[in-house]
Amino acid sequence: DAGVTQSPTHLIKTRGQQVTLRCSPKSGHDTVSWYQQALGQGPQFIFQYYEEEERQRGNFPDRFSGHQFPNYSSELNVNALLLGDSALYLCASSLTGYDQPQHFGDGTRLSIL
Amino acid sequence: AQTVTQSQPEMSVQEAETVTLSCTYDTSENNYYLFWYKQPPSRQMILVIRQEAYKQQNATENRFSVNFQKAAKSFSLKISDSQLGDTAMYFCASNGAGTYKYIFGTGTRLKVLA
Numbered sequence: 435d436a437g438v439t440q441s442p443t444h445l446i447k448t449r450g451q452q453v454t455l456r457c458s459p460k461s462g463h464d465t466v467s468w469y470q471q472a473l474g475q476g477p478q479f480i481f482q483y484y485e486e487e488e489r490q491r492g493n494f495p496d497r498f499s500g501h502q503f504p505n506y507s508s509e510l511n512v513n514a515l516l517l518g519d520s521a522l523y524l525c526a527s528s529l530t531g532y533d534q535p536q537h538f539g540d541g542t543r544l545s546i547l
Numbered sequence: 548a549q550t551v552t553q554s555q556p557e558m559s560v561q562e563a564e565t566v567t568l569s570c571t572y573d574t575s576e577n578n579y580y581l582f583w584y585k586q587p588p589s590r591q592m593i594l595v596i597r598q599e600a601y602k603q604q605n606a607t608e609n610r611f612s613v614n615f616q617k618a619a620k621s622f623s624l625k626i627s628d629s630q631l632g633d634t635a636m637y638f639c640a641s642n643g644a645g646t647y648k649y650i651f652g653t654g655t656r657l658k659v660l661a
Binding site for chain 2 (some may be wrong): 464465467469474475476477479482489490492522524526532534535536537538539540541
């Protein structure tokens, strides 16, 4: 039973570029959340997708956008990259419902030069 | 707004001993959920234990147990018979009923010594 898978593992970009990160949820899960984890910090919620729509959003600018596909996989897009966007980006999947625990992937390490 | 505070940046414990990690939180929700996640150097965040606020009984998962004090808004994690594989960052998190986002603390780095 595959868990949450994320790609790529590492990514290096320069300021001003755009990036797309991908996530496949754990089998049977229909909800995907994205978090940003800066070095030495706890993860911060970016947004959650359910039924191909953004259901809830954290305090992140519009440069951060996402998408969920009919097979429940998801993408996180970040435009106009800033140095401060360097972080570990974690994807978490769950069954729908706020009482359902979220299961995390290994993350994508994004470095901005 | 919900907040989660972990006041111990680093801790160490001898193998086979018991260690307790502290977490306090603040919320205006009547019902909410509390979690402890473990993040080893491999990066994957692994769910250790989960507590529903309306349940008074403390959650237990094998060597891991919690001390949930709702009035004090405290949610500590006890690890018994510590093993080398328990070495990791431990994050406390919460989410309120009706919200899907988890609020995480800043983490406690636990090192188990041989």
